[in-house]
Amino acid sequence: MSEESYYSVKMRAARGGAHISGAEKIVPASAVPKVASVLVERALTHAKGVPDFINLKVESQEGSLSRLKALKVTTHATRTAAEGRAVAAELLRGAGIGRADEILARFAESHSMRGAMLLDVDTLECLEPDPERGVRATYMDDVSSLQKGTAGGKNHYAEAIVLATKVQNAPGVVGEICVSDDPDYVTGYVATRELGYRRITVIKEKGDPNGGRIFLYRGPRDGVAETIRFLEQTPVLVTDVPVLAAVREEHRFDQLADALAAREKAGLSRYCRTLVAPTGPTAIVDGRELLVLASNDYLDLARDPRVMAASATAARTWGAGSGGSRLTTGTQPPHVRLESSLARFKGTEAALVYGTGYMANVGAITALVGKGDAILSDELNHASIIDGCRLSGADVLVYRHGDLDDLDRKLSLCREHRRRLVVSDGVFSMDGDMLDLPRFLEITRRHDAFSMVDEAHATGVLGGTGRGLSEHFGCGHPDILMGTLSKALGSEGGFICGSQLLIDYLRNVSRPFIFSTSPGAPALEAATAALEVLEAEPERVARLRENVALFVAELAKHGVETRSESAIVPILVGDEKAALAASAALETQGILVPAIRYPTVARGAARLRVALMSAHEPDQLCRAAAAIASCLKTTQGKR
Numbered sequence: 001m002s003e004e005s006y007y008s009v010k011m012r013a014a015r016g017g018a019h020i021s022g023a024e025k026i027v028p029a030s031a032v033p034k035v036a037s038v039l040v041e042r043a044l045t046h047a048k049g050v051p052d053f054i055n056l057k058v059e060s061q062e063g064s065l066s067r068l069k070a071l072k073v074t075t076h077a078t079r080t081a082a083e084g085r086a087v088a089a090e091l092l093r094g095a096g097i098g099r100a101d102e103i104l105a106r107f108a109e110s111h112s113m114r115g116a117m118l119l120d121v122d123t124l125e126c127l128e129p130d131p132e133r134g135v136r137a138t139y140m141d142d143v144s145s146l147q148k149g150t151a152g153g154k155n156h157y158a159e160a161i162v163l164a165t166k167v168q169n170a171p172g173v174v175g176e177i178c179v180s181d182d183p184d185y186v187t188g189y190v191a192t193r194e195l196g197y198r199r200i201t202v203i204k205e206k207g208d209p210n211g212g213r214i215f216l217y218r219g220p221r222d223g224v225a226e227t228i229r230f231l232e233q234t235p236v237l238v239t240d241v242p243v244l245a246a247v248r249e250e251h252r253f254d255q256l257a258d259a260l261a262a263r264e265k266a267g268l269s270r271y272c273r274t275l276v277a278p279t280g281p282t283a284i285v286d287g288r289e290l291l292v293l294a295s296n297d298y299l300d301l302a303r304d305p306r307v308m309a310a311s312a313t314a315a316r317t318w319g320a321g322s323g324g325s326r327l328t329t330g331t332q333p334p335h336v337r338l339e340s341s342l343a344r345f346k347g348t349e350a351a352l353v354y355g356t357g358y359m360a361n362v363g364a365i366t367a368l369v370g371k372g373d374a375i376l377s378d379e380l381n382h383a384s385i386i387d388g389c390r391l392s393g394a395d396v397l398v399y400r401h402g403d404l405d406d407l408d409r410k411l412s413l414c415r416e417h418r419r420r421l422v423v424s425d426g427v428f429s430m431d432g433d434m435l436d437l438p439r440f441l442e443i444t445r446r447h448d449a450f451s452m453v454d455e456a457h458a459t460g461v462l463g464g465t466g467r468g469l470s471e472h473f474g475c476g477h478p479d480i481l482m483g484t485l486s487k488a489l490g491s492e493g494g495f496i497c498g499s500q501l502l503i504d505y506l507r508n509v510s511r512p513f514i515f516s517t518s519p520g521a522p523a524l525e526a527a528t529a530a531l532e533v534l535e536a537e538p539e540r541v542a543r544l545r546e547n548v549a550l551f552v553a554e555l556a557k558h559g560v561e562t563r564s565e566s567a568i569v570p571i572l573v574g575d576e577k578a579a580l581a582a583s584a585a586l587e588t589q590g591i592l593v594p595a596i597r598y599p600t601v602a603r604g605a606a607r608l609r610v611a612l613m614s615a616h617e618p619d620q621l622c623r624a625a626a627a628i629a630s631c632l633k634t635t636q637g638k639r
């Protein structure tokens with residue numbers, strides 16, 4: 001700003017001696033008339049009533065104006081007054097203010113003061129000369145309110161930051177704590193020069209009229225007069241005050257923090273655990289070796305030397321990423337090679353690779369059906385199928401899990417729809433049970449519906465050579481056979497196998513295929529190599545099956561009944577927290593078994609979900625079964 005002289009403009013309005021409103025601004029001379037009129041108008045239209053007295057004071061501040069940068073604002077999302085006060089006390093203690101709890105207790109007194117209490121932070125003596133009036137921080141403004149032309153507007157939040165900034169720059173002041181005296185406003189703050197302005201969303205109970213400000217002073221008694229002079233007389237312009245939009249943004253994040261806290265309370269929080277090793281039957285977590293009963297790398301192919309070498313060679317030959325979507329520049333020989341390998345392996349005419357299995361499900365479903373069509377979906381289908389159904393815009397009829405009579409009945413209700421698509425997991429990911437594919441195909445054909453089966457957990461697991469459900473049952477294929485490269489094939493990516501016509505159609509209309517960068521050659525060549533290993537070593541599939549049989553039998557020996565038709569062995573617990581406790585107890589014994597909870601499974605159907613690998617040793621499985629049985633007895637005994 002220029003050399004123009006500045007004026008402070010102060011307004012106070014009262015009725016019958018009682019305060020109604022007040023405001024102050026520091027503005028250049030040219031803005032004084034406008035600001036004065038805006039402040040008077042504000043006084044006259046205040047919600048607390050019409051004043052009988054308005055004092056407008058305009059004073060020159062020539063030469064003495066100082067500029068301060070606003071304190072940095074941070075929000076602490078608290079839920080209760082007790083929590084808010086605990087946060088405030090903790091912050092003060094962190095700032096070297098030892099008697100924080102006693103200071104907080106002083107609000108009972110400061111409440112009756114018109115200004116703030118000035119407290120010696122160590123002796124807790126009151127230093128303000130007039131205990132009824134207290135100390136007032138005044139002659140201050142937000143620079144940007146001038147620049148934005150909002151000099152007359154009221155912004156409590158910006159005013160609080162301006163005040164806190166001035167106070168923290170006063171000589172001898174080491175902190176401030178403020179609680180609103182508005183019974184409906186439960187937010188407060190703690191400020192120090194180092195911590196900045198720490199907003200605490202809930203610091204008092206709603207309806208509590210007690211509030212006030214306490215300025216915390218540390219220094220010699222003969223410095224107090226200088227401190228008060230600065231607070232009450234030195235004009236200050238504050239720069240870089242966060243704008244209201246940023247404040248609103250913080251409130252948006254408060255809601256997210258609340259949602260997270262609620263999840264935490266219900267035992268539904270989720271964290272990522274870092275496994276420091278290639279995926280395999282064991283892993284290093286926090287420096288400890290754990291037996292992993294949770295990997296989808298069922299055939300131990302992710303770390304197979306041939307698979308890793310293929311991926312490394314691909315990176316050297318074709319680069320790390322593909323550089324484009326499949327229809328532009330993202331098709332390289334590895335993409336073509338894998339698609340023909342997949343079609344051959346599954347015994348279909350053609351195949352199409354997607355970035356992930358999730359995308360393959362969403363991409364196929366949304367391409368095949370839309371408004372005016374019907375989808376029939378098993379109630380326990382994978383989330384990626386559910387999302388595809390929602391996104392498609394088709395009518396979705398959910399049939400009871402595995403209940404093909406229910407499917408048959410519901411299909412009869414959909415004769416008027418343009419197209420019908422029936423979609424099911426081949427192996428259900430949370431229960432490990434299997435779809436009755438022959439009957440599924442019979443019903444869908446009879447109703448002239450497209451059949452779609454997700455073989456994420458069937459590929460490499462079912463059938464003598466791991467080709468999936470069709471091999472297991474010795475029957476034909478569904479119209480749309482979905483699978484993933486990320487489970488038994490040890491890599492990442494998803495695919496659809498089917499007729500050439502189906503694949504040509506998807507290539508033309510499937511949005512996740514068209515509008516996303518194609519997976520890179522290293523992942524794809526790994527999958528192609530994994531298919532070769534699987535075809536050369538079908539005994540991996542047999543070993544996996546033997547491991548499942550052994551593990552289920554061992555559990556039964558210890559009194560835990562379960563069954564599995566795949567590599568997934570569900571152990572039902574029920575209560576979310578009990579499942580978490582069992583999982584945590586197993587981890588202390590060196591066994592990693594995740595607790596699966598809502599929303600992945602229904603509320604109250606929490607479970608331990610064991611996933612086995614061909615590479616697990618029998619003695620590992622015996623030890624794990626015994627440990628699981630004993631943990632379940634302990635946690636269930638407690639309930």
Ligand SMILES: *Cc1c(COP(=O)(O)O)cnc(C)c1O
Nearest residue numbers: 356357358382429456484486493
């Ligand atoms: C894992 C899984 C998917 C998703 O496959 P990604 O390749 O991990 O995206 C789809 N369906 C089922 C049943 C799954 O278990």
